Amino acid sequence: KDRYVHANNSAYDTLDPHTVRDVARVASRLNFYDGLYRWVDNPPQLIPWLAKDHTVSEDGKTWTFNLRDDVTFHDGTKMTAKDVVYSFERMLGLKKGAGSLFLPMIDPGNTVAVDDYTVAFTLKEPSAIFAALVPDILVVNSALVAANTKDDDMGQGYLIDHVAGSGSYMLQRYDPARGFIGERFAEHFAGWGEKYLDEIEFRTVLETNTRIQGLMRGDYQGLDGYLAPDQVERLREDPNVQILEEESMRVFHFAVHNGRAPMDDKNFRMVLTHAFDYDGYINEIMKGTVARNPTIVPGNLWGAPKVPGYTFDLAKAKEYLDAYKAEHGEEIRTLKIGTLAGFSETEQAAALMQNGLAQLGINVEIESSPWPVINSNMQNPETMPDMVPYWKSTYYADPNNWIGEQYGSRYAPTRNVSDYHNAEVDAMLEKALIITDQAERAKLYEEATTQVYNDAAGVWIYNTKWYGPYASKLKNVRFCPVGNGQDMRWAYIED
Amino acid sequence: MTETPILSVSDLTVRFPIRGPFARKLGEIRALDGVSFDLAQGEILGLVGESGCGKSTLGKTLMGIQAPNSGSILFEGTEIAGRTPREARALRRRLQYAYQDPGASLDPRWKIGKSLEEPLIIHTDLPRRERLEKVREILSAVGLPAGHADLFPHEISGGQQRRVGLARILMLNPEVVILDEPTAGLDVSVQATVLRLFRELRDTFDLTYIFISHDLSVVRLMCHRVAVMYLGRIVEMGPVEELMEHPKHPYTQSLLAAIPRVNGPRVTENFWLEGEPADAAKLPPGCRFQGRCPHVQPICRQEDPPDRMVGARSVACHFAGDVFPPKPSTKEVQNA
Amino acid sequence: MADALLTVEGLSLGFRGDGGFAHILDGANMTVRGGEIMGLVGESGCGKTTLARAILGVLPRHSLEIRGGRIDFGGVDMLSPDSAEAQESVRGRRVTFIPQDPFTSLNPVFTIGQQIDELMKWKSPRRAAGSSRAPALLTPYPRARRRIDREKVMEMLNLVQLPRPDQLLRKYPHEVSGGQRQRLMIAMALLPEPDLIIADEPTTALDVTIQAQILGLLRKLASDRDVAVILTTHDLGSAYEICDRITVMYAGQDVEAAPVAEFFNRPTHPYTAKLLASLPEGGGGMTGIPGELPSFYAPPPGCRFQTRCERATEGCRTRPPANVAGPGHVVRCVHPLFETAAPVQKEAQG
Amino acid sequence: MRRLEIILSRLVWFIPTLFGLVFVVFFISNVIPTDPARIIAGENATESQVVALRAEMGLDQPLHIQFGRYVADLATGDLGKSLYTQRAISDDLLHRLPATLELTIAAMIIAIGLGVPLGVISAVKRNSLIDQVLRLLSVSGLAVASFWLAMELQMYFSTRLGWTPLNGRIAGWGPEDITGFYVLDSVLTGDWASLWDAMHHMLLPAITLALPAAATLVRFTRAGVLEVINSNFVLYERAMGMPSAVIIWKYVLRNALISTVTQIGLIFGTLFAGAVVVEAVFDWPGLGTYAVQSILQSDTRAILGFSIIVGVVFIGVNLLVDILHTFIDPRTLK
Amino acid sequence: MTALKRLLADRAATLGAAIILGLILVAILAPWLAPYPEDVNSFHLTNRLQPPSAEHLFGTDRMGSDVFSRILFGARITISIAVIAVGVSVAIGVPIGLLAGYYGGFPGGFLMRTSDVFLAVPQIVLAIAIAQTLGPSVENVILALSLTYWPFWARLVYAETKSLKAQTFVEAAQALGASDFRVMVLHILPNTASAIIVRTSIGMGATILTAAALGFLGLGAPPPTPEWGRTISEAREFLPEAWWYAAAPGLAIFLVVMGFNLLGDGLRDILDPKLRKGN
C-alpha cells in the first residue's frame, strides 16, 4: 500500500469545505470534495469536473451547468443537481469561506436545479470572474448533511469533522490536533491512473525545522510548499528529497496606507519605493529564489504591464524626500510597519525598509502581530499601520485577484487595505469585471496597473516561486498555484 | 495596705475561641475565668501556676495588649479596660509589661540603643541628644556598660537581654511593672543577680510589681503576697509566708509538695498528685481541680467553689481549711 | 564498690565554626557504676548535653573535633570510629536515651505504635545478635518476636502508668500530653532493657507537679531494674531528689563529683559552694556568682573557674588533678574549701 | 470528620477562586485590539455582515453582560467557540488534555524519581563534593530556558544522532482511543509496539520538562531533609542507635516530604505551563500546542479557555495536594 | 558590612554577584564593548549566517549582523524587563502583603484571595494571555509580567508579616504605644527585607526566563530588537546548520538566570538566620 504523508504548517481544524477558503487547509477540500470545475497545472487551467460544460445566457447573467451523471458520493449516493443547489445555498447561507465571495454577485434563492443533471445560477449582473470561482463550488452530499443537521446549523457541527463528499479520497481518521488520513475512493468518477496513492495523511507539524528534518529522515513525503530559501537550499543537498520548482503567483509587497500623511503624498511614496533594497532582499535573503515583480500583478499572468520596477536608490529617494519636505516641512513622524508574527520574511523585509529609511533620517517602528490581529487592523483605515509587508496569493487566477482587490475602491477597506482611491483606475477595474473578452480585459488591467504603479501606491517586491519539497520517490505531482500542489489524486510512488 | 489599691481587678474574663474550617467556633479556651484581686502601692504580688494556666494572659490583659471579654480593671481608680487606643496609650506609660522572653521582645534588627530610644520617640518630644543621654543613664541603672547600646540583641546574653527589657520599660517611668517569668531559663547564679536588680530598681524607682513565676521558691524570696492560679482562676491568694507554710487549697498543697528542696524530704517518691491539668478548652462543670484532687467530693463535680476567705486568704475550695496534704511517707530520707 | 559501667576520661573536644574553634569539653571526666543514678549538673552551656551526646555518639560530625580522651562503656570504645559496629549494637540496646523535650523528640508523622514497633524491631532484647546482612530497609520483623515484643510493650506502658495503652499506640504524638509523652520516652528507654539510660534534662519542659511524677517514676523504675542513669540537669533540687551521686561541671570541665549527701552538705570546690549558695533557699539567693562564663573560643588555661574565683592564684593555670575529699568524693581544685588528699593509686584507675 | 471538613472548606474556595480567575482573564482578554466578529466573518465579509455577526455573537453588548453570558455558559461546561476554527473550545481542550497530562505526568514521575533521592543524598552528604555538584546542577536546571533546552536536545539527539523521534506523540496514529493516554491505551489493548513507540516519543519532551522540576525538587527535598535532620526526633532516633538507612529513608524523608508535596503541587502547575513551549518545540498535540496556535491566530476565546482549564487543573492538583497532606501529615487534622 | 563579607565568603554567591555585575556593566557599556555596535540596526546581507570566527565571535545572523554584538545589546532589554517588572511587582505586592498581613480581617482576606486568583494559574499562562491580548511589545511584556508577578511578593510579605505580627517584639512595640504605621514600617518591613531581597533575586531570574519564553512565542519585542528569546526563535529556522545563532542567546539567558539564582541562594543563606542555624 502506497502512503503519502504530508507535513503541513498549520492545523486542519475543520473539514467543512464551505467555511474556510485558505491555502493552509486546501488539502481537505481538494481531496475529499469535488467542484463543478477544477483548476489544474501551471499556468492554471480550468477543466470540467463535476460539470461537463456550461453555457452563459445572452445577458451574461444566467450560467447553466450540465452535470455528469456518473458521480457517486463516498456513501454510494448518486450526486444530482439537488446537491449542487444545496451546497451553493449552504455556502451563501454560511457567509464564510468562498460564500462571501459569491454573495456580492448572486443572492440566495437564485440557483435552481433545472433537472437532475442541470443547474442554473442567475447573477445580479454579468461577472467576468464568476467562472474563475466555479471550482470553489464544492458539492456536498445533501441528504447526508441534512440528516445530520442540528438546530439549523446547516450541518456545520457535522461537517467540521466528517466528510460528505465525492472526492478522490475518503476520510479514514481525523484529529483536529494532528490532521487526517484519507483512503483512496476507488469509485471516483474521474477514474484512476495506473499508479496512485492508496492512502494520504496530512499531518500538522507546526515547526518548519521539524518538517524539514522529518522529510529528510523519511517521516514525511511532502511538505507545505512555502519554505525559506535557506531551507530550500538545505533540502536540495539531500538525495532523498526532490524540489519541484514552479512559477507561482504570490506577490510579496508592502501595502502602504495612501490615505494618511505623509504617505498621502506621492513624493513621499516615491521615497518609500526607492528606499527598499530589492536586490539585497531577493539575492541575499531570498537567495535569488524569487523573481522581481515590479507591480502587484504577477509577472507571469496576463494583464501585467511591462514596467521597469523601482530600484533601491537612496539618492533618488533623498530628492523625493526633499521635494516632499519643501512642500510639507521638515518634520516627519515615526512610521509604523506592521509585520506578521511568525513569518520571518515579513520581519526581515520590514527591518530592511526600516534600515533604508533610517539612512534618510526617517524613523520606523516595527510592530509584529499575529495575522488575524493585523488582518483585522488592516481592514480599518483607522487602525491600518502605515505599511504592512505581506503576500497576495492566488485565490483565483485572474488579475482582479491582485490589482482589482488591492487597489479597487469596490474592495475597500476589506481587501483594498491601502485606502487607495483613483476614479480612473476604478472605472477600468469595474469595466474589466463585467466584460468577458480577455484581450480587452488584459488591456484594461495593464493600464490600471500602470497607473497604480506610477502613483507608487505600494512597494512591490517579488513574485514567489513555488518550491515543492517531496520525497524523491514521489512522482507526478501536478502543481497548480490555486491548489498549491496538494491535489493528490495524480501522484504516485515509484520505488 | 489600707490605702486605695493602685490596681484593682474584678471578675476579669478572657476567652479564646478555637476555630475550625469555615471559621466555625469549635469551643473556647477560658484563659481567665473571673479573676479578681487588688494591688497596693509598692507591693510585690506573686502569681504562680502551671504552664498555660493564664498567667501571661492576665498580665497582658492588665497591660491592655489583650482585650478582656468582661470584668473591670481600675488603675488608680480609673477604669482602663475597654479604653480607646489613645487613652490606653496614655495609661500604658505608667503600667508596663516585661516580657517573658526579653530577647524576643527586642527587634532583632535594631541596636539596643535604638530600641531603648523608641519609647521616648513615641511619647516625648525630647531632642535626640537628650534621648541619648537618658539611654545612657538607664543603661547604667540596670547595670550595663554604655557600650552595649551599640550591640544587637543577639550579641548579648540572656541575663543582659532581660536587663535591656527592663531598661526599656523604665524609660517611661512606670508605676506598676508586670514581670512575666523574669527568671525563667536563667541559671541560679544569674537568677540571683537579676532578682537583686529587681529589688534595687523597685527601691530606686518606687515601683509596684506583679511578679509572674512558676518557681515558688523565687516567689517566696521576692513577694509580699502570692496568688496561685489554676486553669484560668486564682484558687488561692494570701501573704506569701503564710500561704507557703500552710497552704489551704489542695492544688497549692500539691504544688508546694512537688518542688524538690535541697536537704528537704524527698518529695518525688510519694508524690500523690496524679494526672495532668484538664484541657483548658474542655473544663468540666464544678471545680476545675476535681480530676486530680485527692479529696474530691460529689459537690466538687457540681459546683464551682466560690472564693472563700480563710483568715487573710481567699481560697476557691469547698473545703478550704479542712483539707490537708496526705502525710508524707515516714520513710526518712537518708541525710548526711 | 561495683565496677565502673561507663568511664569518661579526659575527654576534650570542640566544634570548629565561623568564629574559630570552640573548645567545649576540656578534659572532662565521669564515672558511672552499674545501677547508680549519676547527676550531671552545671549551669546552662557548661557542656552537659555535649558530654551526654558524646557518649551517645550523636554530636554533629561535620564540625566536631575531638582533641583527646576516651569513653569506655563496658569495654566498648564509644569514641573511636573504628568500633562503629560495636557502638551500633550498644546504642539503643545497652545505652538508651531520654531526651529533654518530649514535644519534639517523637516523629510527628508516625503513630506512637509505629515508632515503638520500629524501635523494638531493631532494639528488642530478644533480637538475635549478629544482625542480618540484608539492607536495613528490607529487614523483616519476625512475627513471633513481634508478638512477644508487643506484650512487653504493653506491660511497660502499664508500668509507666500510661492509661489505655492499646489506644495510645494508635495515636500520633501531638495527640497526647507532654507528661504522657515523657512517660512514653521513659518506657522506650527501658524497653531494650539497657544497662544505662542517659536522661538529658528530662523534666525541664514540664510543670513542677508533673516533674515530680516523672522524676519519681524514673527513680523507681531504674532502681527496680538496676539500671544506671545519667541525669543531666541544672536544677539542683531535681538532682537532689533522685541522684545517688553528682558530678558538677563548669565550662566544660568536671570540677567535683560526690555522693549526693556529701555534695550538698560539704561542697568542696568553690564553684560548687557558690552555686549552692545562689539557690533562692541558699544564703546568697540575691548575690549570684559575679562575673561571666569564659569564652569557649579563648578559655583560660587550667581551671576555667579561675576568672570568677576569689581564691584563684597562679597555680590555677594548670588543670588541678582529681583529689579525694571523702569516700567517692573527688574535687579538682588547688584551693579546696575542705581538705583533700591526693588520690590513692586504685581510685585513680577507677 | 475533620478530614472531610478540611476538604470541604478547600472545595468551597475552589469556586470563588475559579470565578475570580475567569473574571480576571475575561476582562484582560477583552482589551484586545481585534474584532472577533471580523475574524469569524472572514476576509471576504462586508461591513454589514460583520455588524450582523457582532450582534449575533452579543459583542455589541456591554462587557458585563458579555461576562455574565460567558459565566453562564461556563457553568454548563461551554467555553464558547474558537474564533478561528469555530470548534467548541471545550471539546478541543478536552481532546488535547490527555496528551498534555500524559506528558506532564511522565515529566512529574521523572522529576520525582530524580529529584527526591538526589535531594536526600545531597542533604545527607552536605558540603561534600557530591553535594556541591548536585547543588550546582540544580541551580543550572532552574536557569535553563526550557524552550532552548528542548531545541538543543532535539537538534542533538533527534537530528544529529537520530536516537529519538523528531516530534509528535507516536509514529502512526496510535493505539485504540480509550482514555486518550497512549501509554495506558496501549497497555489496555496489549499494543506493545505502540507502548514502546509512545514512550520513545515521550522521552525528550518529558526530560526537557522534568529537568527544572527535578532541580526544584532537589532543592526543596534537600532543604526539607536538612531541616528535619537537625530536629530533635532525628537526634533521638540516632541516639537510640536506629540504622541510618531507616532514619533517612523512612523517618526523615517522610517528614521532609510534607513540604515537598506542596512543591509537587506547584510544580505540576509549572510543568503544565512549561508544556506550552516544550510542546511547541516537539509538536506535541496537546494543550500547549493549542495555546501557541491560538496565540498565533489571536484566538482570544481559545486562550481564555486554555487559561481556565490550566487554572482548573492547577487548583485541582493543589486541592489534591491539600487532601494528600491530611494523610501524610497527621498534625493537619489537629 | 558583615553581610557583604559573608557574601564574599560564599563562592557561589560571589560568582552570582559577579555575573550580575557583569551583566549590568555589559548593558551599560554595550555600545563600547560590542565589536559592531551598529549591527543592532544595520545589516550586511552578503554576510548572512557566518559561523563563529575571529571577526564574529558568535557568528552572524539572518541579516548578517554580528550575533555577539546583538547579544550584548540584548542584555539591556533583558535587564530593563527584569528590573521594571520585578520593581513594579515589589511596589504593588509589598504594601498589599504588609497591609493585609497586619490588619487581617476581611480586607486582608480579600487582598489575599485576589492574589490567590492570580496565583491560581501558572504565571506564564497568565502572562501569555495578557501579552497576547495587548499585542507584542516590550512594554506589554513588562505589564504582563508585573500584573502576574506581584502576588508572589504579596504572599511572601503577607506570610512574613503575619508571623512577625505574632512575635513578641512587635507586640512589645505596640505595647509601648507605637502607632500601626511605625510598627509596620520600622519594625515589620525591615524584618521582611531579607525575604524580599532573596525572593527578588530569584524572581529576577524567573522573570527573565518568562520574558524570554514570551519572546520565543512571538509575544515579546518586535524585530529587529536583539531580545534573546526572540533571537532564539528566529534562529530555529536555521538549525541545525547555524547552531551558534540559537546557542549564544540560550547560553546568555542561562548565565544570567544562573547568576540571579546563585546570588539569591547565597543571600538566603546569609540573610535567613533560620537556615544559617541549620547549617
Ligand SMILES: Nc1ncnc2c1ncn2[C@@H]1O[C@H](COP(=O)(O)OP(=O)(O)OP(=O)(O)O)[C@@H](O)[C@H]1O
Ligand atoms: N492569643 C491566644 N489565642 C488562643 N489561645 C491563647 C492565646 N494566648 C494564650 N492562649 C491560651 O490561653 C491559655 C493561657 O495562656 P497563658 O500564656 O496566659 O499561660 P501562662 O500561664 O502564661 O503559661 P506559661 O507558663 O507557659 O507562660 C493557654 O491555654 C494558651 O494556649
Ligand SMILES: Nc1ncnc2c1ncn2[C@@H]1O[C@H](COP(=O)(O)OP(=O)(O)OP(=O)(O)O)[C@@H](O)[C@H]1O
Ligand atoms: N554544634 C555545636 N557547634 C558549636 N558550639 C556548640 C555546638 N553544640 C553546642 N555548642 C556550644 O557548646 C556549649 C555547651 O553546650 P551544651 O548544650 O553541651 O550545654 P548544656 O550544659 O547542655 O547547656 P543547657 O543547660 O543550656 O542545656 C554551649 O556554649 C554551646 O553553645
Ligand SMILES: [Mg+2]
Ligand atoms: Mg506565660
Ligand SMILES: [Mg+2]
Ligand atoms: Mg543541655
